[in-house]
Amino acid sequence: MTDLATPTPSAAPKVIPVGRTRVIGYITAGLGLFVLLAFGLGSSGNAHSVLTFTPVNTSTNAPWSIGALTVLTRYWNMAAGLIAIAIGVHMIVRRPAKGAMVRFGVAAILFLFALLLWAGRDPGPSQGLHVNLTSILIGSSALAMVLIYGALSGIMCERAGVVNIAIEGQFIGGAFFGSVIASTTNNFLLATLAGAVAGALLGLVLAFLSLRYLSDQIIVGVVLVTMMSSLSSYLNLQVLSPYPNLNTGNLASNIAIPLLYKIPIIGPVFFNQSGFFYFMIVLVSLISFGLFKTRWGLRVRAVGEHPKAAESVGINVIRTRYINVVLGVAIAGVGGVAFMASQGAFQVGYTSGLGYVALAALIFGRWRPSGAVSAGVLFGISAYLALNLQTYNIPISTEILGMFPYLITIAVVAGLVGRVRPPAADGQPYKRD
Amino acid sequence: MRIELRGITKRFGSFTANDRIDLVVEPGEIHCLLGENGAGKSTLMNVIFGQLQPEEGEIVIDGETIKFANSGEAVRRGIGMVHQHFMLVPVFSVAENVVLGFEPTKSFDRLDRKKAADEIRRVSKEYGLEVNPDAVIEELPVGLQQRVEILKALSQDAELLILDEPTAVLTPQEIEALMAIMRSLAKAGKSILFITHKLKEVRAVGDVITVIRQGRVVGSVPPTTSEAELATMMVGRDVKLTVTKEAAAPGDEVLEIRDLVVRDDRGLAVVNGVTLNVRAGEIMALAGVQGNGQTELVEALAGMRRIESGTITVRGRDVTNNKPREMLDEGLGHIPEDRQRNGLVLSMSVADNLVLNTPRRAPFARRGTRNLDAVEQNARQQVKDFDIRTTSTRELVSSLSGGNQQKVIVARELSRPLAFLVASQPTRGLDVGSIEYVHRQIVNQRNEGLGVLIVSSELDEVFALGDRIAVMHEGRITGVVDATTSRETIGLMMAGASSQSAHD
Numbered sequence: 021m022t023d024l025a026t027p028t029p030s031a032a033p034k035v036i037p038v039g040r041t042r043v044i045g046y047i048t049a050g051l052g053l054f055v056l057l058a059f060g061l062g063s064s065g066n067a068h069s070v071l072t073f074t075p076v077n078t079s080t081n082a083p084w085s086i087g088a089l090t091v092l093t094r095y096w097n098m099a100a101g102l103i104a105i106a107i108g109v110h111m112i113v114r115r116p117a118k119g120a121m122v123r124f125g126v127a128a129i130l131f132l133f134a135l136l137l138w139a140g141r142d143p144g145p146s147q148g149l150h151v152n153l154t155s156i157l158i159g160s161s162a163l164a165m166v167l168i169y170g171a172l173s174g175i176m177c178e179r180a181g182v183v184n185i186a187i188e189g190q191f192i193g194g195a196f197f198g199s200v201i202a203s204t205t206n207n208f209l210l211a212t213l214a215g216a217v218a219g220a221l222l223g224l225v226l227a228f229l230s231l232r233y234l235s236d237q238i239i240v241g242v243v244l245v246t247m248m249s250s251l252s253s254y255l256n257l258q259v260l261s262p263y264p265n266l267n268t269g270n271l272a273s274n275i276a277i278p279l280l281y282k283i284p285i286i287g288p289v290f291f292n293q294s295g296f297f298y299f300m301i302v303l304v305s306l307i308s309f310g311l312f313k314t315r316w317g318l319r320v321r322a323v324g325e326h327p328k329a330a331e332s333v334g335i336n337v338i339r340t341r342y343i344n345v346v347l348g349v350a351i352a353g354v355g356g357v358a359f360m361a362s363q364g365a366f367q368v369g370y371t372s373g374l375g376y377v378a379l380a381a382l383i384f385g386r387w388r389p390s391g392a393v394s395a396g397v398l399f400g401i402s403a404y405l406a407l408n409l410q411t412y413n414i415p416i417s418t419e420i421l422g423m424f425p426y427l428i429t430i431a432v433v434a435g436l437v438g439r440v441r442p443p444a445a446d447g448q449p450y451k452r453d
Numbered sequence: 454m455r456i457e458l459r460g461i462t463k464r465f466g467s468f469t470a471n472d473r474i475d476l477v478v479e480p481g482e483i484h485c486l487l488g489e490n491g492a493g494k495s496t497l498m499n500v501i502f503g504q505l506q507p508e509e510g511e512i513v514i515d516g517e518t519i520k521f522a523n524s525g526e527a528v529r530r531g532i533g534m535v536h537q538h539f540m541l542v543p544v545f546s547v548a549e550n551v552v553l554g555f556e557p558t559k560s561f562d563r564l565d566r567k568k569a570a571d572e573i574r575r576v577s578k579e580y581g582l583e584v585n586p587d588a589v590i591e592e593l594p595v596g597l598q599q600r601v602e603i604l605k606a607l608s609q610d611a612e613l614l615i616l617d618e619p620t621a622v623l624t625p626q627e628i629e630a631l632m633a634i635m636r637s638l639a640k641a642g643k644s645i646l647f648i649t650h651k652l653k654e655v656r657a658v659g660d661v662i663t664v665i666r667q668g669r670v671v672g673s674v675p676p677t678t679s680e681a682e683l684a685t686m687m688v689g690r691d692v693k694l695t696v697t698k699e700a701a702a703p704g705d706e707v708l709e710i711r712d713l714v715v716r717d718d719r720g721l722a723v724v725n726g727v728t729l730n731v732r733a734g735e736i737m738a739l740a741g742v743q744g745n746g747q748t749e750l751v752e753a754l755a756g757m758r759r760i761e762s763g764t765i766t767v768r769g770r771d772v773t774n775n776k777p778r779e780m781l782d783e784g785l786g787h788i789p790e791d792r793q794r795n796g797l798v799l800s801m802s803v804a805d806n807l808v809l810n811t812p813r814r815a816p817f818a819r820r821g822t823r824n825l826d827a828v829e830q831n832a833r834q835q836v837k838d839f840d841i842r843t844t845s846t847r848e849l850v851s852s853l854s855g856g857n858q859q860k861v862i863v864a865r866e867l868s869r870p871l872a873f874l875v876a877s878q879p880t881r882g883l884d885v886g887s888i889e890y891v892h893r894q895i896v897n898q899r900n901e902g903l904g905v906l907i908v909s910s911e912l913d914e915v916f917a918l919g920d921r922i923a924v925m926h927e928g929r930i931t932g933v934v935d936a937t938t939s940r941e942t943i944g945l946m947m948a949g950a951s952s953q954s955a956h957d
Contacts, residue, residue: 314562322542322553329540332504333554334525444543452504 049108056101059138164400169355170378171392176348185241188375189248194356199366219353234449269365296358324443380429454612461510485659503527533606543591625944704733707904713763725928738919784872799851804832856887
């Protein structure tokens with residue numbers, strides 16, 4: 021057949037960048053300047069910090085263990101600050117098209133590292149406390165793991181177009197039932213299943229209200245969190261308190277991966293973890309692969325971006341959303357069990373807002389599993405430090421660090437840090453016409 | 454494919470959108486379905502495409518009676534649809550969009566992207582529809598997006614192609630190209646059902662024209678039927694298709710726009726250095742394909758969008774970045790593009806909507822309280838003067854027809870002293886009768902010495918009203934020409950050619 025020689029339609033309007041990269045540049049450089057002035061020049065010239073790399077309670081990497089490292093606080097922190105400033109200035113001047121969030125993340129890690137050196141400096145308020153980097157990473161990894169479970173749950177739901185802000189409530193549900201089952205059976209596989217089922221049921225409620233009755237998904241989410249926190253304190257009072265052996269606080273034991281766990285510094289962090297940690301890694305790869313490489317993923321994303329288009333090629337929008345929400349919230353339930361298995365017996369309110377930090381990680385990670393991992397690590401470290409920095413007797417309130425993930429999220433949502441774009445139909449009720 | 458509709462009836466509650474429709478499309482035929490907005494064309498298409506199920510009647514394809522539960526089944530049976538609002542996922546690639554729902558896969562449910570791209574290249578080549586399978590939809594111009602929609606249908610082996618108002622978003626040249634595609638598809642044996650309300654198009658491309666009005670088939674006629682006859686069939690009475698107007702007597706400049714730069718919601722400078730002036734007693738028609746910055750230009754004029762740089766002057770006074778209320782005080786009359794969003798408060802009465810821009814002024818308000826008698830009196834007067842069809846002035850404006858809603862806006866804007874009038878797509882979605890009415894009102898205002906700026910993507914309207922015609926493309930004015938310029942030249946300018954090179 022002949023070519024119709026159609027004139028090439030005019031090109032789409034050129035994108036003129038608004039200079040968001042610049043704004044992130046300024047923020048990054050400001051962070052660096054703060055590090056330079058407060059943590060660098062703020063430490064006296066003769067102060068030093070001691071970094072150690074052996075986990076506190078084990079000698080797991082004894083054969084390959086490396087000794088303590090003593091650094092001059094002032095100069096290391098000045099260097100960290102200068103690097104962050106350089107990254108920021110580069111972004112302001114050069115405005116690279118990609119990687120702004122990654123650069124900002126590097127600067128944030130530098131900030132946290134400098135904060136640690138500063139807190140552990142000697143002479144200083146900590147009186148010579150060593151900074152055990154490996155222990156900090158291990159502690160952070162437990163929180164990061166929970167955050168990643170939560171963010172994955174959000175990805176599953178929101179990629180299909182249903183907003184799940186009730187991750188906190190789903191953590192609570194998972195932790196509660198996980199603890200009861202783990203205490204009675206001492207079997208973490210069963211506990212995980214129980215958490216998944218509890219999550220799936222909560223997911224069904226969310227899906228039913230938002231898909232069947234087209235309720236506002238944000239409101240349903242708020243209601244679910246409130247309900248779960250009240251329900252858990254009621255059950256705690258009525259069931260767990262009178263029968264303490266239902267909630268004995270089993271911790272999942274670590275499974276060391278032969279040889280690998282002996283690698284200095286990172287070995288104990290990555291290869292001597294509970295099954296929940298490894299399962300999380302499997303889930304990240306599975307969901308990442310599923311969403312972006314498979315037919316299932318293409319359809320899910322189509323449903324989340326343009327449900328009418330999906331419907332017009334015969335994809336069942338409502339069913340896709342049901343399945344994704346139920347599976348996704350089941351993942352959050354497992355996250356709750358994982359939290360319980362790393363923290364001990366269920367207590368009322370002990371998830372302390374981690375579900376919302378997971379939501380922040382989801383946004384900062386741009387609705388991608390890989391992004392959720394990076395954000396989970398960054399937020400996990402800062403959440404861990406917020407909880408544990410007081411051991412260094414530093415003169416600032418550690419609650420400020422606890423605000424860190426939310427500050428970043430506000431900046432991200434306001435469009436200050438990078439352009440985030442949720443799935444186009446995220447949170448919008450879908451009705452066939 | 455031969456498709457036959459027998460007595461299709463589709464009701465929504467008590468409203469009958471399709472009333473016993475009979476229609477036959479033969480293989481290799483371009484069958485035009487002509488009707489006004491709200492005549493039931495889109496409903497009928499959704500019935501054929503399986504998105505709606507009819508209450509009565511049957512669909513017969515090649516002698517076999519068919520019932521579709523959803524559009525996936527219709528697609529599998531060889532029916533393809535090019536929707537008015539494209540059914541494309543903007544962040545997906547061309548290939549992902551084309552294969553969605555019918556994906557080739559490898560082991561583990563993996564998408565076979567290579568196979569998908571090859572398939573697209575094959576179909577592109579077969580029908581001469583070039584498009585890069587890896588391009589992302591949102592980065593493609595509208596004309597190419599539409600081509601992807603057509604490809605999508607063809608790659609599912611569509612034998613009947615339904616095109617729902619496909620020309621609304623295209624330049625005249627792109628419309629030509631689309632028609633060429635339609636003709637060649639018909640020659641290849643495909644059946645085409647082409648839905649439109651534009652008389653010129655059906656006569657240019659159709660083999661058979663079926664006119665529907667208020668959900669019923671009025672008749673089927675050959676494409677040799679005159680435009681006037683078609684319009685009469687479509688509306689149900691004789692209509693004047695052209696506005697009679699005398700030569701303009703332009704006076705002083707009332708509106709001057711200089712080097713205006715305005716950004717859209719995404720931060721792109723979609724108005725990028727526009728300079729334009731309007732004199733008293735003339736109609737300046739701003740032509741251009743939708744989405745070339747006209748919307749943002751008008752919003753800037755109305756004070757609804759921040760101006761990045763440049764100036765707007767009204768009767769010699771600098772009004773750049775005035776607030777909307779200040780613009781009203783300067784004598785701006787504004788008929789907005791989206792009347793339901795920016796022109797009316799749908800949940801308020803006709804009477805309240807008629808004083809929406811002057812609620813705080815005498816006589817409608819006194820010392821901070823509303824004077825409801827004056828509002829009511831005003832409403833009665835306007836309803837009478839502008840022939841607004843409503844059961845009562847207290848009626849919610851949402852219950853009025855589109856044409857009457859537009860009359861409410863026109864009445865409100867034209868019933869006070871103005872310096873100039875900006876009317877954006879003033880007749881979009883209106884029936885021919887209402888179009889005639891709105892056009893006459895605008896011409897009357899111009900005859901009385903008002904400066905008018907009309908923004909329209911309908912060339913018919915641009916030629917019917919404009920004393921001078923400015924063409925906008927990608928945020929710039931490609932030229933200002935007089936109303937005797939040929940359609941073709943304007944078309945080229947709409948695609949970005951300067952008025953000079955368009956003439957050559």
